[in-house]
Amino acid sequence: MLDLKFIRENIELVRQAVADRGTDAPLDEIISLDTARRRQILELEDLRHARKEAARDREQADKEVGRDLRVQIKTLEDEVRSLDSQLQDLLLQVPNLPHPSIPVGKDESENPVVRMWGEARKFDFTPAPHWKLGETLGIIDFERGVKLSGSRFYVLKGLGARLQRAIISFMLELHTTKHGYQEIYPPFMVKRECMVGSGNLPKFADNLYHDEEDDLWFVPTAEVPLTNMHRDEIIMPGSLPIYYVAYTACFRREKMSAGKDTRGIKRGHQFDKVELYKFTEPDKSNDELEKMVANAEHVCQKLGLPYHTKELCTADLGFASTKSYDIEMWAPGCGEWLEVSSCSNCGDFQARRANIRYRPTPDAKPRFVHTLNGSGLALPRVLIAIMENYQQADGTILVPEVLQGYVGEKVVR
RNA sequence: GGAGGGAUCGCAUAGUGGUCUAGUGCGGCCGCCUGCUAAGCGGUUACCCUGGGAAACCGGGGUCGUGGGUUCAAAUCCCACUCCCUCCGCCA
Structure with missing residues (x-):
């Protein structure tokens, strides 16, 4: 607001x-x-x-x-x-102001690439898409997902489930021990006012799952509960910045994108994500955004997955954001760049909606904090990238080195 | 789900229709004092909106969990809701 x-x-x-x-x-x-x-x-x-x-x-x-x-x-x-x-x-319907430094553009084609890392692997065979690999290896079960919950649901089995859990553990550990974030396990359902505070309501009710009886809302991202951790609070002097990292499942109706990306696990109604979140002083937030993007990129690097980072132009910016970066990983099987992270500085937009303030010094008047959020990273897509980039000619998948300890295997076969 | 109890200025408490312009203690801050201590004395102590002013500052309004209502007048009476606590039931 x-x-x-x-x-x-x-x-x-x-x-x-x-x-x-x-x-x-x-x-x-x-x-x-x-x-x-x-x-x-x-x-x-x-x-x-x-x-x-x-x-x-x-x-x-x-x-x-x-x-x-x-x-x-x-x-x-x-x-x-x-x-x-x-x-x-x-x-509540007015979007945030884009930061003056960001490019003005008319759609996502005008998002400049600001960084590239890694090189697309050269295959001496035709790389398979993850849905093929997943079915052959028996680690993704699409049919049973549909049987249980309908379209856009799937079941991970065996080493597929284990690999996903390994990625979550690896990322949480990296962010907590190397990047200084405090781990949070929040509720996956929140009150209406939390959704308003983070900017998801009233405008985007279409995309949310909702329990009518108790008016509880399923989180579409951990950003929602994390924003509201300090709702209606005045944060004491010297307590900023606050860094949180949270793993949650995320629930999205995806009504807007019906018929898009129906193949594979790229876009489901339920997915897992590790989310980074910061509360900062106003004049520090843009520096903190750069650090947050670096933290997210660090995950990609440790996993050895090629990616590029784009800065979003005005037309592609989220409703609550003033400045955002997207990180996209190369997926050789389906032949596309997958958005695995979006890191945004929301300025005081969410802080004003959620009434989150801080006191700069013990006797100063309270001011609104700045809030930042970023995926660190979104799970199914990282899983896709690993499967497709680390696949071998015989259809098995090598486990990236940093995950081997978590998975307990070197190869998914 | 049932039955009770509770929510007051950072914390703890007083206040049951009109100097409540919300008192007191603790803590915090400022100052003073004392040759000593977690000593003493004095002062101060929230937030929001709004008017004037360059500013320090000065004025108006609102906030006693939230929202309604009664009244010339509400922290105080009435209604609804939220949250917390205790007991019972149920339960991973």
Whole structure:
């Protein structure tokens, strides 16, 4: 959420930012509602002041005047309340401002590649796609996934399941012991206000699974619970930055991308992910973003998987982000670059929605923190990349060296 | 799921219709004092919105879990909800 005052005072800048993203937002309505609301608040405060004065002395209290004031205050309060909630609804629909440093573009084709690492392996046979390898080796069971839960679900078996668990353990250990993150195991279902705080509601309800009875929402990413760890808190001086890493399952309806990527395990309704998250001081957040991307890239490097890193242009930026990098791994079997991580600086956008502040010094006023999130990394796609890059002519898969201790095998056969 | 109890300014507590402009203790901060100690004295101690001012600062409004209601007047009375605790039931 943007600061209403900022919108009021920088309306043209905000308009331009929304245009650069290639979306729209109800800015005119916001401005006119805000004007009306502010006028009414002034009036309301005068009336309240009058009531306070009138009720000060109980002997001289004029009940007629008082009753009249009460009625006036109540009607005005109702009006302000209604304006407030309308305004709030509209504000929640305004996306974050792109950082001035990022490229303006009209779609994802304009995301510049900022780094490349590793070289695509040369095969002396035609590399198979992971769905083929998985079925042949008996480690991915698509049919039973569909039997249990429908399309876009699969079952991992034997060394497939073990390999996935190994990747999770490896990544958590790398981030906790080498990169300074604290491991968090959060709930996978959260309250509505958490979804609002992270920016997933109200705009993206379509993509979420929801338990009607208790109004609990399945997390589409650990970013949601992690953002809300410090909701409605004032973080004490000297406590920033805070680094969290969390493994969770992620649940997405994927309604928007029906019919896309239906083959294999690239895009399912449920997948596992290790998520990196930071709370930082405002002037540190962009440096922290660079470090976070480096942490995510480090995972790719340790696994020996070629990747490139792209900076997202304005049109491809997420709703809550001011600046983002995507990391894509090369998958020789299906012949495409797979997005395994997206690291974003959300500035104070989520902090304002979730009311997360910090005190710079013991007697300073609280300020909104900056929040950052990044995948470190998303599981099924790393699994795909490993299977396809480490496959051998006989259809078996070598286990990357750093995972061998976790898997307990050198080859998946 | 059933029955009770509770939620007050960092912590602990007082407050059951009108100087509550929320008291007190602890802790924190500032200052003073003392040749000594976890000593004494004084002061201070949250957040949000808003008006004026370059600023230090000054003023108005709101917040006693949340949202409604009653009243000239609500921390206090009424209703609903949330969360926590105790007991019972159920349960991996």
